[in-house]
Amino acid sequence: MNNQLKTTQDFETVLRERHSVRHYDSSVSISREEIKEMLELSITAPSSSNLQPWRFLIIDKPELKEKLLPIAFNQNQVVEASAIIAVLVDMRSYDKAPEIYNRTAEFGVMNEATRDKMIENSIKMYGGLPQEVLRRINTFDAGLISMQLMLIARSKGYDTVPMGGYNADKFKEAFEVPNPLEPAILIALGKAAEEGHPSSRLTVDEVTYWNSFDK
Numbered sequence: 139m140n141n142q143l144k145t146t147q148d149f150e151t152v153l154r155e156r157h158s159v160r161h162y163d164s165s166v167s168i169s170r171e172e173i174k175e176m177l178e179l180s181i182t183a184p185s186s187s188n189l190q191p192w193r194f195l196i197i198d199k200p201e202l203k204e205k206l207l208p209i210a211f212n213q214n215q216v217v218e219a220s221a222i223i224a225v226l227v228d229m230r231s232y233d234k235a236p237e238i239y240n241r242t243a244e245f246g247v248m249n250e251a252t253r254d255k256m257i258e259n260s261i262k263m264y265g266g267l268p269q270e271v272l273r274r275i276n277t278f279d280a281g282l283i284s285m286q287l288m289l290i291a292r293s294k295g296y297d298t299v300p301m302g303g304y305n306a307d308k309f310k311e312a313f314e315v316p317n318p319l320e321p322a323i324l325i326a327l328g329k330a331a332e333e334g335h336p337s338s339r340l341t342v343d344e345v346t347y348w349n350s351f352d353k
């Protein structure tokens with residue numbers, strides 16, 4: 139196992155030192171084992187009704203990164219990064235409700251009747267939602283797991299940049315994304331060749347209201 143994977147910085151340092159990185163050392167490869175380990179930690183993210191709508195397509199073959207380059211508007215990190223993690227959402231995530239709730243029931247936290255009701259309710263509710271509403275819920279969950287993944291990567295000494303700058307239709311076509319799946323975001327993952335620069339933030343006072351929106 140790569141030593142880097144064992145390096146974990148304290149949480150506040152990870153938060154403060156994660157910056158979007160757009161220039162990567164293309165000689166660095168990250169093993170599937172390492173990527174899987176980062177994903178294992180990422181999937182601890184919460185999700186609506188625990189339906190875990192996220193799916194991942196890992197693009198680490200050079201020829202596929204080249205294929206992605208124009209689809210991602212020629213953003214160079216696509217070919218320089220060790221891997222591009224496409225975070226997708228499954229628009230039929232509720233189909234997996236039986237597996238999910240059966241596994242939860244095995245923890246002894248709900249009885250069989252509750253489990254069956256949860257399965258039935260989530261299939262009925264999510265299956266009946268307008269696509270736009272479901273997409274919003276799923277995309278929110280994809281955001282939560284994406285953030286976890288980027289922080290986990292940083293804690294292991296790697297860098298990332300989330301990329302919304304790509305043509306989703308062309309991505310679906312080029313990578314033959316099967317129908318219930320839709321891309322949410324691409325995340326470049328690798329080792330920085332050039333550090334990401336700090337970026338400004340609105341202050342907490344500028345974005346926070348206490349109890350009402352009156353100034």
Ligand SMILES: Cc1cc2nc3c(=O)[nH]c(=O)nc-3n(C[C@H](O)[C@H](O)[C@H](O)COP(=O)(O)O)c2cc1C
Nearest residue numbers: 156157158160213299300301302303304334335337
């Ligand atoms: C949803 C989303 C989409 C983004 N798309 C891109 C992108 O296509 N290309 C890029 O270079 N950065 C992209 N970014 C990175 C932002 O520019 C960056 O997060 C922001 O400027 C703050 O900088 P920081 O990440 O270094 O803190 C995206 C960020 C988010 C959250």
